Amino acid sequence: MGPHSSPRHLDKTTLGFFLVQVLTGLSSAASLFLVAAGLSLIFGVTRVVNFAHGSFYMLGAYFGLTLVALFGDWFGRGHLSFWSAILCAALVVGAIGALVEMTILRRIYRSPELFQLVATFGVILVIQDLALWGWGPEDKLGPRAPDLRGAVFILGQPLPRYDLVLIAAGPVVLGLLWLLLNRTRFGILVRAATIDREMVGALGVNQAWLFTGVFFLGSFLAGLGGALQLPKGGADLLMDFTVLAGAFVVVVVGGMGSITGAFLAAVLIGQLQAWGVLLLPQSTLVMMFLVMAVVLVVRPFGLLGRPELVGHGRQMLDDPLRPTSWRFKGLVLLLVLGLAAAPLYLGTYGLVLLIDILILALFATALHAIIGPGGLVSFGHAAFFGGGAYAAALLVKYAGTPMALNLVLAPPAAALLAIVIGWFCVRLSGVYFAMLTLAFAQIVWSVVFQWGEVTGGDDGILGLWRAPWVRGRIAYYYLVLGCCVAGILALRHGLSSPFGYALRAGRDSPLRAEAIGIDVRRQQWAAFTLSGAFAGLAGGLYAYSKGSVFPNEMAIVRSFDGIIMVFFGGVQHLSGPLAGAAALTWLKDSLLRLEMWRLLLGLAVIAIVILFPQGIAGFLKQRFGRFVGIRSELSS
Amino acid sequence: MTGGPVLEADGLSKSFGGVQAVRGMSLAVAPGELVALIGPNGAGKSTCFNMLMGQLRGDAGRVRIMGEDVTGWPPRKIWRRGVGRTFQITQILPSFTVRENVQLALLSHQGKLFDVVTRARRAQSDVADALLQRVGIVGFAERACGLLAYGDLKRVELAIALANRPKVLLMDEPTAGMAPAERIALMELTAGIAKADGVGVLFTEHDMDVVFGHADRIMVMHRGSLIAEGTPLEVRDDPEVRAVYLGSSLDPEGP
Known part of the structure; x- marks a missing residue:
């Protein structure tokens, strides 16, 4: 980077260099715009x-x-x-x-x-x-x-x-x-x-x-x-996802629906990239995020945007939370017992699959808490799943701490990340919230991906050895089963507590919530943080089940998997994520052997959106709910 | 602050672009008093209301609750000072049962919104039921609120508004969308509660039967300003009011 930067030496070479940088920035703004x-x-x-x-x-x-x-x-x-x-x-x-x-x-x-x-x-x-x-x-x-x-x-x-x-x-x-x-x-x-x-x-x-x-x-x-x-x-x-995060940042910064805003923002981001590559090559994406954060704090709807019109689209109503019937509790107990006996009837392959399902069910339940009762569609929850996984891996790599401690520290680490990201995101709602969470998750991903000296970059971090008492697959299965069942029950309980009610009130009617003294944003922020913590626990368990972590754990695809699980299961139902995690993992496992599994999965997703919007849990509730003493009231 | 007004406003003003929606409105509501705020469409009633409740920030003027200056406070803080409100278009929590709607307000009143341990459903159900009893819908306590008829929702809103033992009730068109018999019943209920608990009630209303039948005092707004104030009898005979309402019947006995 030869040229002198002192203004005294602002000679022809330096000027030319600056000009070329500006022009490079403008050219990279074009596609983005x-x-x-x-x-x-x-x-x-x-x-x-x-x-x-x-x-x-x-x-x-x-x-x-x-x-x-x-x-x-x-x-x-x-x-x-x-x-x-x-x-x-x-x-x-x-x-x-x-x-x-x-x-x-x-x-x-x-x-x-x-x-x-x-x-x-x-x-x-x-x-x-x-x-x-x-x-x-x-x-x-x-x-x-x-x-x-x-x-x-x-x-x-x-x-x-x-x-x-x-x-x-x-x-x-x-x-x-x-x-x-x-x-x-x-x-x-x-x-x-x-x-x-x-x-x-x-x-x-x-x-x-x-x-x-x-x-x-x-x-x-x-x-x-x-x-x-x-x-x-x-x-x-890979260009579809690469450009998506940048385009989202541009649209959010420019203001959704404003073409001129998009142009200004694209130019801004283009310049940032051109100069960022030069000055701080490791941090181009992080700088992009910083600009977005500043703009959103000053102007929540972007440079030239308008406040979002609310009230469009049909609101789907949940049923009120009813006391769990004894029959349903019995059913849950049977399920847990069945899971506890799984090592007796499942081989290694089945057990590994079941560990995945349990961990993803916990992840999906955490995500559902913020999407369903919270009414905020987070498209960036992979940041917390991966955050927990990386927290555990980094502790192993740099502190050599034992597994138990790392699993305990993974949730607070993810929660810390969620506190920071949530502070920005809960200022917005609807699609703005979705895009902002996605952009933040991409930033976290890019930090992990680009900062190779610390995180291992694309090579990930290997060598997460389990403690001797859970080294065997079956022993670890029981640890996962215990953690996930406890986590899912804790999340369910939280939603029936005053905290969970206040969160749901903010979704049902922000005006009413505010009029009975609820600070909706603060409630959402706290819920987002808690949800992040549970996602972090799932991530930590996942890292130890695989023995390694890679940036993939926090990529967009992981966030989307979470969304699809919540959606498959049925957004309006607390048991939905469980069903969704099982269905998606099983579906992926069977489809992966086929040549075009993404195509088939994509078509399945589209078909379910159009034909089957109440999800698996909604379907089961309608058909078989009366056998365990639950009925559909508002949801259908 | 015994004896003084529970709600006071001084010189409230608000303009939207070039339109002065409210100019220099002042009002005071005493404990146990029912004050009606009336005026033709566009008179500035709702703007005035939203400023009192903190939904809208005024350009000028002060609002005091029980003598305390609450100008510029968000609605949730004003609620904590003892102001309950009902909305022109009912705002309830549809995915909660009727009882839970009231329970949540009670929990908020007690500062338990960050309690993750107890079960909300079990919190003070007897207090909630007593409030529902008072507004006459305890029979629906277990129903999902989203399934209730509109008139019943208005009663749920009243029960919610009473949950924090308010000193002031702000009701924006409390009887809009109700059948005539229901309107009278709801206003009688409100008047009874106001007298019994010493609650000051300010309400806007288009139904003149409701206004002249229940208000202790009537304030008439026109183009953002107060043009008349007094007992129902005084207001009815006010020539300016008659001019503003010309063509519409102010007289419950008919023209």
């Missing part, structure tokens, strides 16, 4: 946070790759052929987005937000497998744009020529979008729907086509972003 603008548009009109938006971006890159090659063969490798291939790739992705809207999302606009989020997650899984099937597992190098190879020199400093295209792309697309939104009938409808969707519907606008159109446009933008960055970044199967 395109993806975020699409995400923001779609959210503004349909109120759907499209988690699959990163997948559309990835598809844009892959289709771009194929079409550039194809058009190159057909029409030669000139300008026209290259750029029309990029544009066609974006159009194809736009069409795919419209198709997803028409076949899946249109059926669930009236469902609670969580259902839509989960459905788009199903789409992510499906697209992942389709991309793998279509383009293979290897990372692809992007094609070069004609006549844009090499670099230009700015005051003696090199800048890749293609970056100039990207730098121009952002403002050009922003300008075109402005024209579209302000000068066309479609644009007027989009802006009107962003402000008041119901009113636009009441005025007789065909909402179905408006929504499909917006999905087409939003997906087109994501596809364009993916295709445009090809010469710079190529295509790989």
Whole structure:
């Protein structure tokens, strides 16, 4: 990093260096802006946070790759052929987005937000497998744009020529979008729907086509972003999640539904990345988070955003908590006894699977407490699961403390993380909360991933040996069984305590809760922390069951697994997470042997969202509840 | 503070953009007194109410509860000073039973919101039932609140509001959406409680039968300001009030 930084030596080289840095930042803002603008548009009109938006971006890159090659063969490798291939790739992705809207999302606009989020997650899984099937597992190098190879020199400093295209792309697309939104009938409808969707519907606008159109446009933008960055970044199967966290940060910082806000935020984040790589290469993601945190503390709805309109979507009502009947208690006892006897009838493989199920059931129950009774959809609970796992592993690595102590310390470590993250997150609700938790979890993940000297980075931490008294698999199974049953019962009890009631009151009616003296945010913050602690216990147990930890334990996929377990089981039911954890683990275990298990799992998720919204526990309650003395009152 | 007003407001003002919704409203409610705040739509009643309850921060003016300045406090703190409220559109906890709705208010009153050990369901169910008895819905105690009829929900709200032994009750259109017979019953119940416990009640209302039949004192707002105040008889004969309400019947006996 040669140049002098003292202002006395601000010579030509230094100036050139600064300029090139700024331009590099602007070029990396382009893709981020395109993806975020699409995400923001779609959210503004349909109120759907499209988690699959990163997948559309990835598809844009892959289709771009194929079409550039194809058009190159057909029409030669000139300008026209290259750029029309990029544009066609974006159009194809736009069409795919419209198709997803028409076949899946249109059926669930009236469902609670969580259902839509989960459905788009199903789409992510499906697209992942389709991309793998279509383009293979290897990372692809992007094609070069004609006549844009090499670099230009700015005051003696090199800048890749293609970056100039990207730098121009952002403002050009922003300008075109402005024209579209302000000068066309479609644009007027989009802006009107962003402000008041119901009113636009009441005025007789065909909402179905408006929504499909917006999905087409939003997906087109994501596809364009993916295709445009090809010469710079190529295509790989991880880009969907990589871009998603960045795009969320941009959308949240810019303000959801605001295109100009997204542009400003993308430029800001782009500059941050360009300078961060230079100054503190280990901390680019952390700095991104810090900017977001500052913006959200000052302006909770982003730079140019509006407060979220509440009251959309159908609220699903829980049944009141009834005293547990003796029959149900007997059933639970039978289940626990059956589990305790498992080593008698299960082999090693079955036992390992059962350990996984128990640990994930504890994780899901902790997550459910905040999603169900808390009414806050956390998309970042993996941070606490992984936090507990890493706390135990780091203690082993650096302090050599024994297992029992590490398992005791894992929950408070995770709780500490939850206190910090929760402080920011409970200021928001609904989709803002979901996105913020996801972004925070990504930050934690990136710290673990990037800070290799301490955490081992991608190689993880090995050598978590269990204490002699639980070295055997069966002994450890009993430890896990004891901890998980105790943890789940404690969580259940907590929800029936005054604390749990006050939490639920904040979800049922914030106005009423406040009017009877409940500080809703404080209640949510405390619940978030407790939930994090239990997730941390699950993480600690998991680490010792595997003997090692990897950054995967806190990746987005782990958070999504938690959400899907809660959802499979039925959000409105306290026993849901248990059923969900068993179902998902079993389903994954059986599907993993198949070639395209993600595709099948994704389709299963989508099917359940549409056909089976009350979940397994809800279904069981309706069908068999009367045998154990429970009935459905409000839930259905 | 015996004898003094339980609720006082001085010079409350609020504007939204260029519209002055409330200008210089002052009022006082004595213990055991039922005061009606009336006025045509857009007169500023709800804005005034929301400022009293801390839901909305005023541009100017002070609010005092039992002599203590509570201006700018959040609703939960004002509630802790002894102010119960009911909402224009009922706000209850649908996934709780009727009894639990009241129990939670009782638990909050006792500062037990962070208790994770005991079971909320068992807390003070007798006190809760006594309150439900008082408002006449103890028979529904075990029902999920989400299943109740609208008129009964209004009674649940009243029971919740009484849980912290309030000195002030703020009721925003307490009888909206109820059948005429129910309206009279609810207001008689409220008046009885106010007299028995020395609670000062401030309510807004569109139903003139309710207002003239139950209020001790009536305050009339028009375009953000107080234009008349007095006993039902005085207000009925006020020429300015008649002008404002021209075309709508202020006279319970008919025009």
